[in-house]
Amino acid sequence: MPELPEVEVVRAGIERWVSGRTVAAVEVLHPRAVRRHLAGPDDFAARLAGQRLGVARRRGKYLWLPVEPAAGGVPERAVLAHLGMSGQLLVQPQGSPDEKHLRVRVRFADAAATELRFVDQRTFGGLSLHETVADDPDGLPDVIAHIARDPVDPAFDDDAFHAALRRRRTTIKRALLDQSLISGVGNIYADEALWRTRLHYDRPTATLTGPRTAELLTHIREVLNEALAAGGTSFDSLYVNVNGESGYFDRSLDAYGREDEPCRRCGTPIRRRPWMNRSSYFCPRCQRPPRATA
DNA sequence: AAAATCTCCTGTCAGC
DNA sequence: TGCTGACAGGAGATTT
Known part of the structure; x- marks a missing residue:
C-alpha cells in the first residue's frame, strides 16, 4: 500500500530524525526482514554498527540511507529499505514497548533518546546493506539500479x-x-x-x-x-x-x-x-x- | 526475450 | 462460535 507519497513522507521523517546519527547497535528480531541482505542478519548488524548515516534518499518506493565514507568522497554503501505492503519505519523513544511486529531495531550512539524501528506485519518489506552504483553522489544502491526514475524526479524523461x-x-x-x-x-x-x-x-x-x-x-x-x-x-x-x-x-x-x-x-x-x-x-x-x- | 503469472506473508471480514 | 475463503498487493522469481 505505501506508494511514492507515503514513502516520501517516511523519507522526510527519517531525514529529520535519523540522518547524521551514528549507529550503535542493530538488533534483527526476524531474519526475514533482512532477507535481501544475502550475508545474513549477523553480517547486517555487524557492518552497520559504528557507521554514520547520511541524508535519506528515495527513488520510487525505495528509500535508502547512504553510509558516510570515513575518508570523504561519495558513499560506497547504503542501507536500503522497502516497506512492501505493511512495513513501517518508526522513530520511537528508547524503552517504549516493542510493537507486535517489530522486526529490526537500530540504536544510536548519541544522547537523543530515540531509536529506529522497522515494523512489518506481512514481512514483504525489509532492510539490507548494499554497495552503491560507482560514483553516484546520492549513493544509489546497486540492487535498485534497474528501478526507473519516478515522475517527480526532475531527471525523469x-x-x-x-x-x-x-x-x-x-x-x-x-x-x-x-x-x-x-x-x-x-x-x-x-x-x-x-x-x-x-x-x-x-x-x-x-x-x-x-x-x-x-x-x-x-x-x-x-x-x-x-x-x-x-x-x-x-x-x-x-x-x-x-x-x-x-x-x-x-x-x-x-x-x-x-x-x-x-x-x-x-x-x-x-x-x-x-x-x-x-x-x-x-x-x-x-x-x-x-x-x-x- | 519480453510479457504474464506465481509467490511470499498475516490480518480482517463476509458468509455460513 | 468458529471455520473457510476472498482480499489486501509490491516486486523478485519463474514460466510461457
Whole structure:
C-alpha cells in the first residue's frame, strides 16, 4: 500500500530524525526482514554498527540511507529499505514497548533518546546493506539500479517514457505498475491517474499518442503531489509516518475503493474488476474499454 | 526475450 | 462460535 507519497513522507521523517546519527547497535528480531541482505542478519548488524548515516534518499518506493565514507568522497554503501505492503519505519523513544511486529531495531550512539524501528506485519518489506552504483553522489544502491526514475524526479524523461510505451506490447496499467518503466506508482495511484485521464486500464500502450501520454503524466504528478500534501493515503493503521500518524488522502480518492459509489464527474457507479490478483476501479462511462482487446 | 503469472506473508471480514 | 475463503498487493522469481 505505501506508494511514492507515503514513502516520501517516511523519507522526510527519517531525514529529520535519523540522518547524521551514528549507529550503535542493530538488533534483527526476524531474519526475514533482512532477507535481501544475502550475508545474513549477523553480517547486517555487524557492518552497520559504528557507521554514520547520511541524508535519506528515495527513488520510487525505495528509500535508502547512504553510509558516510570515513575518508570523504561519495558513499560506497547504503542501507536500503522497502516497506512492501505493511512495513513501517518508526522513530520511537528508547524503552517504549516493542510493537507486535517489530522486526529490526537500530540504536544510536548519541544522547537523543530515540531509536529506529522497522515494523512489518506481512514481512514483504525489509532492510539490507548494499554497495552503491560507482560514483553516484546520492549513493544509489546497486540492487535498485534497474528501478526507473519516478515522475517527480526532475531527471525523469517524459519523451523516453512515451517511446517506451509505444514500443511495449502491453496495457497501460501494467505499464504504470512496471517499476522499470516508471517507479513510485502502485495500484491506488494508477487507478486515480487513469480516472483523471479518462483512460481504461486495459488500453494498449502502443495506441497512446504523445499528447495523451503527456496528459497522463500530468495527472500522475498531480495525484502524487496532492497525496503527498495530505500526508499520504491510509485505509487502516498500516501505513503511517515515522511518528505513527496516518495521512488523510483516502478522502480525496476518486476511483480506488469506491465500488458502486457515483463517479464524481458523471455520477455513474464506479466499478471494480478483478485484475492481476488485485482490483481495478474505474468509471465505466468516463473510461471506456478499448475496442479491440481480446 | 519480453510479457504474464506465481509467490511470499498475516490480518480482517463476509458468509455460513 | 468458529471455520473457510476472498482480499489486501509490491516486486523478485519463474514460466510461457
